[in-house]
Amino acid sequence: MATEMWLPRAVDFWNEWAIRIATSASLATHVLLIVLAETRRHSARPELTFALWLAYQIMNKAGSYALAHLSLDTTGPSDNEQIMVAFWAPFLLLHLGGPDNVSAYSLDDDKLSWRKFFGSLWKAIGAVYIVFTKIFLANSGPLSLASMIMINIGMFRFFEMAVAILRSLRKKAWGSSNKNQPPVDFSISHCNEGALKIAQGQWQCCGCRALFDSSVELNSPNLETSRKIFNLGWKDMCKVVEIEASLIYDMLYTKASVVYTIGGYFHRFISPIATSAAIFLFSQYPKNNVERPDLIITNMVLIFALVLDVMWLVMALASTWTYGFLTARSGTWLHHKILCSGWWCCFRRFAMCLHPCQLVGKDPSNYRMWSDIVGRFNMLEECTRTPGLIERLCGGLATVLGLADVSNEYRIWKCLSQLPPDVKELVFERIKQRLSGTNPYSMKDLRALWGKEAVNRCNKMFDGLMLPYFGNEFQEDILLWHISTAIYLWSGNQQQLIRGTNAATTQLKHVKAIEVLSEYLMFLVILRPHMLPDPALGKLCEVTMKALRDESINDKENNPGCVARKQKLAEILHSKEKSEKLMNSDANRCLISDAARLAIALQEVKAAQVKDVVELIFDVWVDKLLYAAIRCTRESRARQLGRGGELITIVWIVVEHAGLFRIGETSYRPTKKPPNTDDGEDSQKTFCQKGTVEPVSPQFCCEKDYYC
Numbered sequence: 001m002a003t004e005m006w007l008p009r010a011v012d013f014w015n016e017w018a019i020r021i022a023t024s025a026s027l028a029t030h031v032l033l034i035v036l037a038e039t040r041r042h043s044a045r046p047e048l049t050f051a052l053w054l055a056y057q058i059m060n061k062a063g064s065y066a067l068a069h070l071s072l073d074t075t076g077p078s079d080n081e082q083i084m085v086a087f088w089a090p091f092l093l094l095h096l097g098g099p100d101n102v103s104a105y106s107l108d109d110d111k112l113s114w115r116k117f118f119g120s121l122w123k124a125i126g127a128v129y130i131v132f133t134k135i136f137l138a139n140s141g142p143l144s145l146a147s148m149i150m151i152n153i154g155m156f157r158f159f160e161m162a163v164a165i166l167r168s169l170r171k172k173a174w175g176s177s178n179k180n181q182p183p184v185d186f187s188i189s190h191c192n193e194g195a196l197k198i199a200q201g202q203w204q205c206c207g208c209r210a211l212f213d214s215s216v217e218l219n220s221p222n223l224e225t226s227r228k229i230f231n232l233g234w235k236d237m238c239k240v241v242e243i244e245a246s247l248i249y250d251m252l253y254t255k256a257s258v259v260y261t262i263g264g265y266f267h268r269f270i271s272p273i274a275t276s277a278a279i280f281l282f283s284q285y286p287k288n289n290v291e292r293p294d295l296i297i298t299n300m301v302l303i304f305a306l307v308l309d310v311m312w313l314v315m316a317l318a319s320t321w322t323y324g325f326l327t328a329r330s331g332t333w334l335h336h337k338i339l340c341s342g343w344w345c346c347f348r349r350f351a352m353c354l355h356p357c358q359l360v361g362k363d364p365s366n367y368r369m370w371s372d373i374v375g376r377f378n379m380l381e382e383c384t385r386t387p388g389l390i391e392r393l394c395g396g397l398a399t400v401l402g403l404a405d406v407s408n409e410y411r412i413w414k415c416l417s418q419l420p421p422d423v424k425e426l427v428f429e430r431i432k433q434r435l436s437g438t439n440p441y442s443m444k445d446l447r448a449l450w451g452k453e454a455v456n457r458c459n460k461m462f463d464g465l466m467l468p469y470f471g472n473e474f475q476e477d478i479l480l481w482h483i484s485t486a487i488y489l490w491s492g493n494q495q496q497l498i499r500g501t502n503a504a505t506t507q508l509k510h511v512k513a514i515e516v517l518s519e520y521l522m523f524l525v526i527l528r529p530h531m532l533p534d535p536a537l538g539k540l541c542e543v544t545m546k547a548l549r550d551e552s553i554n555d556k557e558n559n560p561g562c563v564a565r566k567q568k569l570a571e572i573l574h575s576k577e578k579s580e581k582l583m584n585s586d587a588n589r590c591l592i593s594d595a596a597r598l599a600i601a602l603q604e605v606k607a608a609q610v611k612d613v614v615e616l617i618f619d620v621w622v623d624k625l626l627y628a629a630i631r632c633t634r635e636s637r638a639r640q641l642g643r644g645g646e647l648i649t650i651v652w653i654v655v656e657h658a659g660l661f662r663i664g665e666t667s668y669r670p671t672k673k674p675p676n677t678d679d680g681e682d683s684q685k686t687f688c689q690k691g692t693v694e695p696v697s698p699q700f701c702c703e704k705d706y707y708c
Helices: 002-041 046-072 079-086 089-096 107-111 113-136 142-167 192-201 203-212 221-230 234-253 262-283 292-318 320-327 333-340 343-353 356-360 364-368 379-384 389-400 404-415 421-435 443-448 452-456 474-490 494-499 505-527 538-552 562-578 587-603 607-631 634-641 647-658
Strands: 373-375 416-418
Touching: 002 046, 002 089, 002 234, 002 292, 046 089, 046 113, 046 404, 079 113, 079 292, 089 113, 089 142, 089 292, 107 634, 113 142, 142 262, 192 203, 192 234, 192 320, 192 364, 221 234, 221 647, 234 364, 234 421, 234 634, 234 647, 262 292, 292 320, 292 343, 320 333, 320 343, 333 343, 373 505, 379 474, 379 538, 379 562, 389 404, 404 416, 404 505, 421 505, 421 607, 421 647, 443 607, 452 607, 474 505, 474 538, 474 562, 474 587, 474 607, 505 607, 538 562, 538 587, 562 587, 607 647, 634 647
Parallel strands: none
Antiparallel strands: 373 416
């Protein structure tokens, strides 16, 4: 009996309030999307990512549902109420068009853009049908003109989003990479605003090439511009590069490709005026027989539309995209009156004073900077810790329910940490040294040798000893060197040699940087393998971690501390390899045995050369970072930009500015004759040049009968 009474009431309530709820939800999620959109530029926190995804889904579903409901049925007994509710259709279309700072939620939206485009066409036709049949044919007076104004604004915004998605991965929409840009003052790069102007002013020749075409002509002005950016100090260079990554994000995930055009500016100038006119016309419409909830919702959508129109206009004019738009039109009346007169700079300063960041004392331009967040995964640490009860239960539940992706996102978030400033400085200084200077790396060294060239250039210290070796595949090599590095740093008497009181400050900085790079690349192997070149070796990682857990299982009770357990495991692996127990164990420990043997080979270098060995290990990890950055696919880079960015993406743009992919530069380098010797034996040997002018070392290296 209770059920029979409850169900009809629920049906009646839904019939009366369905469109009201859907319209209110569309407006609320539209505003929420504006607030949350910028978070994914910096953060990969799972709760923020989920909230943004949920807002995006609700906005689309609620708007589509309300438009479908309005086109099929009416909601009120009076004509005025039906007309009032039908007046919401243009605003629903406006919400479906999304805010200016969001176009695609993910890269998959761009791939399905044509299908979405035709789906959008039917929604727009539905909104026009609602306005025509329920407002125009009803002779609603001033509301007819107001609805005509708003339906035009709504349709423009709606199709603007569809066009932005269509253009986001089209090279032509990003501007011609061959278009010459006016000169830029590179001396202003020390501040965020100056770096913004450099990156934006040179967007045509640098930004497009960064994502679509890495090659550049030898005598091209684009190469000269890129080299000027590369030759800035490491800190200024990083600022410009991080801003360029942010601009690429704008093109992929916002409406930047259509907003900062003549049509986009015109629409944003007209919209506040048109919306104000619609509000005035609505105020003249009689409100008789209109229910209070409908009147409140109508006023809300009108007021929010006007506020957002003004906000988008101010943001568009104050954006550095406008600076780039005007800079590309130097010599025109518009450039002279707005940019040369200083009007734009004054307006931008005024707009920045209104930015919410000012309330907490932050520089508003910081939102374009990379967050310096990197993932770190230490395999020895992971294999020596005991997961908590809740973690085990949640992991098991996620596996049963098929929510492995959700569990993986939580693991990623747990591994994220801030990149230390001194490590960032050391890494980018070394990258600049690798790509420039008197003895730079060739493209072969970067694209094919993930650390081998660093060893070849320092083979003197291994005179009479085994040279360090590398894995057959890149991800296998990261795993090998990650374990080997941990054993080298934490076993035997290395603690005193590396971190002792007599250790130099530079050496300690190198050790810190080694740990960060090793754990970062291991994080990519375990949790973000799509950012690394194939093949992925997930099963190898699983069996290796199981073997490490088996080795450490007997020592957890005696070493409760995480660092102590990690150090103890490193010592166990070191001692077992010396006694050949690892070498003769099962196949699952084969890679661990190779890693321990490599660590022992590094430790056998004279104690006086420990500083050189530490620097060599650092160089090897920098080379691996460069290799990963270059070999990462375009799609993976673009996808990760929508989730907070990645260190290897920043490194990749730096490599682009170094201009290593030069058209017309020969890949063949003639070999030099070997030096004359008295015995005549060495006269039959040749050089194995690695893109250098002089031999790296007068000794023989890893290749038989070759000088290096």
